[in-house]
Amino acid sequence: MSAGGPQTAEIEIGLAAPEQGPRVLAPFGRRCCSVTVNEAVGPYRLVGAEDPDGPVPLPGQFFMLAAAQDWGDGATQRPYLARAFSVCRLRGGRRDFLIDDIGPGTSRLARLEPGEDDLWLVGPLGIGFSAPAALHEGGRALLVGGGIGIAPLVIWKEALQKAGVPNVTLLGFRSKSQCAAASLVVDGVELATDDGSTGHHGLVTELLERELERSGDQVVYSCGPPRMLEAVRRLCAQFSAPVELAMEEAMACGFGACYGCVIRTRDGYRRICVDGPVVRGYDLDEGWIE
Amino acid sequence: VIIRERESAPPRVDMTVDLAGLELKHPILNASGTFDAIAALRTFGQSVREQFPFSAFVSKTITPDPRGGNPTPRLWETPAGMINSIGLPNKGLAGFLGHDLPELATLPAPLVVSVAGFSHDQFARLVEPVAARPEVAALELNVSCPNVKSGCVMGSEVGEITALMGVLRPLTTKPLIVKLTPNVAEPELIAQAAETAGADAISLVNTLRGLALDPETGKPWLGAERGGLSGPAIRAVALEMTHKVCSLVRLPVIGMGGIGSGQDALDFMAAGAKCVAVGTENFRDPAAGVRIREELRQLLARRSHYLRQVNAGAEIG
Numbered sequence: 001m002s003a004g005g006p007q008t009a010e011i012e013i014g015l016a017a018p019e020q021g022p023r024v025l026a027p028f029g030r031r032c033c034s035v036t037v038n039e040a041v042g043p044y045r046l047v048g049a050e051d052p053d054g055p056v057p058l059p060g061q062f063f064m065l066a067a068a069q070d071w072g073d074g075a076t077q078r079p080y081l082a083r084a085f086s087v088c089r090l091r092g093g094r095r096d097f098l099i100d101d102i103g104p105g106t107s108r109l110a111r112l113e114p115g116e117d118d119l120w121l122v123g124p125l126g127i128g129f130s131a132p133a134a135l136h137e138g139g140r141a142l143l144v145g146g147g148i149g150i151a152p153l154v155i156w157k158e159a160l161q162k163a164g165v166p167n168v169t170l171l172g173f174r175s176k177s178q179c180a181a182a183s184l185v186v187d188g189v190e191l192a193t194d195d196g197s198t199g200h201h202g203l204v205t206e207l208l209e210r211e212l213e214r215s216g217d218q219v220v221y222s223c224g225p226p227r228m229l230e231a232v233r234r235l236c237a238q239f240s241a242p243v244e245l246a247m248e249e250a251m252a253c254g255f256g257a258c259y260g261c262v263i264r265t266r267d268g269y270r271r272i273c274v275d276g277p278v279v280r281g282y283d284l285d286e287g288w289i290e
Numbered sequence: 291v292i293i294r295e296r297e298s299a300p301p302r303v304d305m306t307v308d309l310a311g312l313e314l315k316h317p318i319l320n321a322s323g324t325f326d327a328i329a330a331l332r333t334f335g336q337s338v339r340e341q342f343p344f345s346a347f348v349s350k351t352i353t354p355d356p357r358g359g360n361p362t363p364r365l366w367e368t369p370a371g372m373i374n375s376i377g378l379p380n381k382g383l384a385g386f387l388g389h390d391l392p393e394l395a396t397l398p399a400p401l402v403v404s405v406a407g408f409s410h411d412q413f414a415r416l417v418e419p420v421a422a423r424p425e426v427a428a429l430e431l432n433v434s435c436p437n438v439k440s441g442c443v444m445g446s447e448v449g450e451i452t453a454l455m456g457v458l459r460p461l462t463t464k465p466l467i468v469k470l471t472p473n474v475a476e477p478e479l480i481a482q483a484a485e486t487a488g489a490d491a492i493s494l495v496n497t498l499r500g501l502a503l504d505p506e507t508g509k510p511w512l513g514a515e516r517g518g519l520s521g522p523a524i525r526a527v528a529l530e531m532t533h534k535v536c537s538l539v540r541l542p543v544i545g546m547g548g549i550g551s552g553q554d555a556l557d558f559m560a561a562g563a564k565c566v567a568v569g570t571e572n573f574r575d576p577a578a579g580v581r582i583r584e585e586l587r588q589l590l591a592r593r594s595h596y597l598r599q600v601n602a603g604a605e606i607g
Contacts, residue, residue: 028337029577077369250365253573256329259376260365274329
């Protein structure tokens with residue numbers, strides 16, 4: 001068989017993206033974990049479940065979550081499918097997730113009772129953030145988060161601090177109340193709000209632009225709403241800064257079966273769950289957001 | 291199927307099934323397109339092989355040429371189910387044979403390759419080379435995908451399925467499984483036509499056509515506008531169609547549609563299905579097939595008459 005044919009097909013379809021970035025394998029199947037934490041963090045909930053025997057996830061990896069009770073079990077018709085969440089924090093064997101109550105799934109998760117309710121976990125899934133040294137020699141890490149998208153940056157910042165990697169964290173929120181979530185991030189952060197009620201009055205990407213102008217020697221990691229990610233991608237392209245974006249899409253399975261969570265890359269559609277959720281900026285199709 | 295009665299637990303139930311000449315260890319298969327074994331190996335590692343849920347593995351549908359699939363969004367959750375509009379993304383025949391087949395051949399289960407064409411000629415271009423590969427145990431003819439243009443036509447009319455089978459049957463002696471759509475008034479007529487034209491087995495159902503509207507705009511939510519409904523929401527419809535088809539054809543039937551428990555699987559077998567396939571439940575739990583198989587084993591230990599009747603080809607109920 002000629003090397004050209006199938007390889008061309010792969011690139012067009014984007015079904016065989018090369019493994020990029022680190023991955024910890026998940027146990028096959030879902031496991032039932034006790035919920036031990038559910039606390040308010042501004043308007044969000046931080047829900048923690050004990051998974052002491054599960055593999056330690058890498059920053060950027062995610063889990064599929066479903067409540068063990070009242071979740072597609074006949075009494076409740078929705079939610080039915082599990083929901084994908086980046087791991088936000090590790091505390092011993094506990095995995096913490098940041099939940100924004102915006103629909104039937106997140107609403108059920110936000111109401112989990114510590115000490116009473118159980119959570120089905122599948123994971124860790126997908127690929128995590130690459131170490132800065134794997135993307136660029138030297139320099140510092142610039143973490144840029146927006147809203148609920150700060151979740152994977154919390155654990156990533158802890159890992160970078162532990163490894164002694166110089167880093168700067170820029171977080172954007174709609175308003176002051178959401179900024180309470182910034183308290184999850186260890187060490188200092190700089191804030192921006194849409195309404196100017198805390199920190200910089202404007203977009204977090206304006207802070208990013210300032211940092212990129214200040215120094216050309218950095219690697220950017222970002223997670224947040226699609227428009228923010230696109231602005232980050234463009235800025236990083238403009239300043240030739242390597243960037244990894246943690247993407248989000250509705251997904252049914254989280255392990256490559258349903259092909260529902262695809263995103264447009266330069267090589268065609270890719271599944272965020274197995275070829276992401278962390279994607280390099282230069283891999284995205286220019287019009288991925290349309 | 292032989293049930294070995296024993297006093298003590300765990301029940302030793304011989305769940306082996308003969309499906310059109312394939313000796314299967316148990317009756318649980320996967321529905322095409324609901325379990326990507328290659329992606330599962332990347333995600334879960336070798337434990338997928340060690341605990342493989344299915345007695346035969348049905349591939350995602352391949353087409354002659356590569357396809358990127360439908361525009362996004364592709365998913366919508368419904369009460370007790372979901373609508374998908376994926377649109378058969380795949381590497382095409384050459385990509386499948388060169389890249390996927392060698393890896394799928396290492397699975398601890400016989401391989402059934404699902405194929406779809408948009409013409410008799412396209413189907414023939416797939417069936418001949420795929421069937422010629424020794425790694426392939428059987429082929430499933432997907433004449434029922436609601437998410438591709440004209441994909442359903444050949445599975446929706448008696449004359450069409452007869453003509454298609456007339457072209458494909460001479461190409462291979464390997465089992466040809468015809469996958470039926472529920473989006474017709476009388477699927478049993480399509481099943482009978484497939485039987486007469488030389489099919490070896492019937493599988494049903496594919497997804498029911500469904501529509502989701504964007505709550506903000508009232509316009510279709512899915513990128514391709516329409517999609518296919520699956521999950522427990524369709525189980526009763528699928529069970530009725532399975533029951534009817536099983537009562538009218540003598541071919542072995544693979545029943546599916548919202549199966550999420552051993553009891554669900556047993557229901558389809560009681561309706562006459564020789565095998566059952568797990569689909570959307572795989573999304574909720576990658577190892578759902580393992581759980582359903584063990585639940586079914588427990589149930590069969592107490593209800594052996596179901597399987598005896600199914601094996602004898604008797605109608606139940």
